Amino acid sequence: MAKTLIMLVRLLGLAAIVIGILLWSGRPSLFGAHIGIGFVVAILIFIMSLAALIKKAVLPGAVGLVLALLLPAIGFMQLPLTFHGWRMVQVVHVMLGLVAIGLGERLYSVLQRS
Numbered sequence: 701m702a703k704t705l706i707m708l709v710r711l712l713g714l715a716a717i718v719i720g721i722l723l724w725s726g727r728p729s730l731f732g733a734h735i736g737i738g739f740v741v742a743i744l745i746f747i748m749s750l751a752a753l754i755k756k757a758v759l760p761g762a763v764g765l766v767l768a769l770l771l772p773a774i775g776f777m778q779l780p781l782t783f784h785g786w787r788m789v790q791v792v793h794v795m796l797g798l799v800a801i802g803l804g805e806r807l808y809s810v811l812q813r814s
Contacts, residue, residue, distance in 0.1 A: 702748070702751070702808055702811040702812060703808075705744055705747060705804075706748075706804055706805065706807075706808040708740075708744055709741060709744050709745065709748075709800070709804035710801065710804070712737050712740055712741050712744070713741050713797065713800060713801040713804070714801075715737050716734060716737045716741055717794070717797055717798070719733055719734040719737065720734055720793075720794065720797070724790075735775070738771065738772060738775060738797075739772060741771075741797075741800060742768045742769075742771050742772050742800070743768070744804070745764050745767060745768040745771075745800055745803065745807070746764070746765060746768035746769075748764060748804060748807040748808070748811065749761045749762075749763075749764025749765045749768060749807060750765070751807075751811055752764065752807050752810045752811060753765075755810065755811065755814040756814070757807075757810040757814070760803070760806050760807055760810050761807075763803060764803055764807055767796065767799065767800055767803055768800075770796060771793070771796045771800055774789060774792055774793045774796055775793050777789050777793075778790060778793065
């Protein structure tokens with residue numbers, strides 16, 4: 701099960717980043733897809749974090765839970781999409797997305813070991 705989760709995090713995380721870049725370049729029609737895929741990534745990280753907590757990996761599990769909640773919260777701070785005054789929020793959101801993929805890898809290794 702962990703293998704499936706990490707493969708989805710990798711694939712959908714990359715898709716969310718690519719769609720986010722397309723949004724920045726002026727394709728607002730992809731907004732719904734970006735939000736939907738981003739929520740799925742956050743849910744996958746949340747599930748992996750809960751599994752890590754069950755396996756007694758407290759630190760990565762707790763960080764994952766916080767990140768799974770923080771990523772969409774920071775994303776919604778960008779609304780309405782004005783793209784002018786929210787550069788720092790956008791940069792933080794992209795960084796959190798990259799951290800989420802990396803943390804998914806860490807959670808996968810924790811779940812594989814135990």
